Amino acid sequence: MNITNTSRLAKQAGAAGFLLIVMSGCATFSADGGMSPVADRVAAAIGKDVAKVGNEADAQAIQTRVSELLSSPLTDEAAAQIALLNNRGLQAQYNSLGLSEAAYITASLPPNPTLSLERISGSGILEIERRLAFDVLDLLTLPVRKKLGETQFRAAQYGAVEATFRLAAETRRAFYRAVAAKQIVAFLEEALVSAEAAADLTRSLGETGAATRLDQARAAAYYADISNQVSEARLIAASEREALTRALGLWGDDAKFDLPVRLPNLPMQLEPVGNLEADAIRQRVDLVAARHRLDATARALGLTEATRFISLLELSGISRTDRDGGSKSTSQGFEVAIQIPIFDFGSVSVRRAKEIYMQAVNELTEMAINARSEVRDAYRAYNGFHEISLRYENEILPMGTIINEETLLKYNGMLVDAFELLATARESIGMNIDAIEARRNFFIADVNFRNAMIAGEHFTGIPESGMALSTDNAGGDH
Numbered sequence: 001m002n003i004t005n006t007s008r009l010a011k012q013a014g015a016a017g018f019l020l021i022v023m024s025g026c027a028t029f030s031a032d033g034g035m036s037p038v039a040d041r042v043a044a045a046i047g048k049d050v051a052k053v054g055n056e057a058d059a060q061a062i063q064t065r066v067s068e069l070l071s072s073p074l075t076d077e078a079a080a081q082i083a084l085l086n087n088r089g090l091q092a093q094y095n096s097l098g099l100s101e102a103a104y105i106t107a108s109l110p111p112n113p114t115l116s117l118e119r120i121s122g123s124g125i126l127e128i129e130r131r132l133a134f135d136v137l138d139l140l141t142l143p144v145r146k147k148l149g150e151t152q153f154r155a156a157q158y159g160a161v162e163a164t165f166r167l168a169a170e171t172r173r174a175f176y177r178a179v180a181a182k183q184i185v186a187f188l189e190e191a192l193v194s195a196e197a198a199a200d201l202t203r204s205l206g207e208t209g210a211a212t213r214l215d216q217a218r219a220a221a222y223y224a225d226i227s228n229q230v231s232e233a234r235l236i237a238a239s240e241r242e243a244l245t246r247a248l249g250l251w252g253d254d255a256k257f258d259l260p261v262r263l264p265n266l267p268m269q270l271e272p273v274g275n276l277e278a279d280a281i282r283q284r285v286d287l288v289a290a291r292h293r294l295d296a297t298a299r300a301l302g303l304t305e306a307t308r309f310i311s312l313l314e315l316s317g318i319s320r321t322d323r324d325g326g327s328k329s330t331s332q333g334f335e336v337a338i339q340i341p342i343f344d345f346g347s348v349s350v351r352r353a354k355e356i357y358m359q360a361v362n363e364l365t366e367m368a369i370n371a372r373s374e375v376r377d378a379y380r381a382y383n384g385f386h387e388i389s390l391r392y393e394n395e396i397l398p399m400g401t402i403i404n405e406e407t408l409l410k411y412n413g414m415l416v417d418a419f420e421l422l423a424t425a426r427e428s429i430g431m432n433i434d435a436i437e438a439r440r441n442f443f444i445a446d447v448n449f450r451n452a453m454i455a456g457e458h459f460t461g462i463p464e465s466g467m468a469l470s471t472d473n474a475g476g477d478h
Helices: 003-024 036-046 056-070 076-086 088-108 136-140 142-208 213-248 252-256 276-283 285-306 347-412 418-454
Strands: 114-122 125-135 312-324 327-339
Touching: 036 142, 056 076, 056 252, 076 088, 076 142, 076 213, 088 142, 142 213, 142 285, 142 418, 213 418, 276 347, 276 418, 285 347, 347 418
Parallel strands: none
Antiparallel strands: 114 125, 125 312, 312 327
């Protein structure tokens, strides 16, 4: 073997060894598309299962689980579990996680070479040029780009956890709104039966002269008013149920799920809490994801600093064959193309990277400040609505019952007229609806508080009403 062949083999072996080292550092796809950390975090924080639908078998397994959960009247826990398995919007978020992993794998791969072939002929001369080129700069910065891609992938995983927490919270809110709306409908339907009986009795008494036309008109107006409230409550209940159905991702026969007839009982005492702000800063996945994004931005800034004087570095291996008549010659070499930012020396890209980094720092700081406020606000509402709801159950509603009984006794003893009796009935309806809404608001505040501790969400501490029944004129017009 001559020296030339030995040198060529050594070069080939060295190139193969270098390629082997580069390829050994390449990342590989996870078996579940990066879902394991998501599933572990969700299970630890809220005790729920998550699954990514990747094939028909996955879809069938989820449908079987959903059908089992729907076989009994829905609970808030079952509703949250169904949503996390069945909501297509969440599945799309998991697909985004898979795309992030693909970007990470791409970042860990060496740049693809470019092979070009050029053939020129004329005047009896034939030139054939073969060129193999690859981006040396991309190859040299491969470890940094791989680490950057991995950091961005970790941030995407926490983003998927955050989306999961938010869907679970929104599903629970929708559940409590739907159950409260159903309970109000049932209460008003009972009141409507009583109002109809009162209107019929007053009309019968009017035929005998025992009730005046004014009393009859008031009883009829009271019945019509309750009828309108029932109609409005049914519309609201249907809308709240549809909102829950959308969160659950159900359609067809599955959308005919059963809801409880009333909201759960209130806890007599709230669980003790620790250092709310410190726990939230440590646990909230939106802050963890933001920290990963900040880390990725910092790495990107370091990459910009390292390459500020070279915008493009491309190495080409060239092999050219010339034919002139019967003679043939082959020449080899290489070409290096470097694009240098001669006018700004990379200062523009460096300044841009620094501004992006400081923007991320300020955004993370703002998120941390807002997280502290959100947790305080959420706990204040959680504690306040518990007090309000307990006051309704322990004081206001019992007093309302006494007022109703005493007013009825006075009416039977002809000490008050029918107008006062109807006004008292209106007040009682208003009190009961307010009590149902107060209990609903407590459970929604409970969801908001727990979600503020682990996920974070832009919301006010006071839950939205969700009901707008016409009970303002409970006292009637005197």
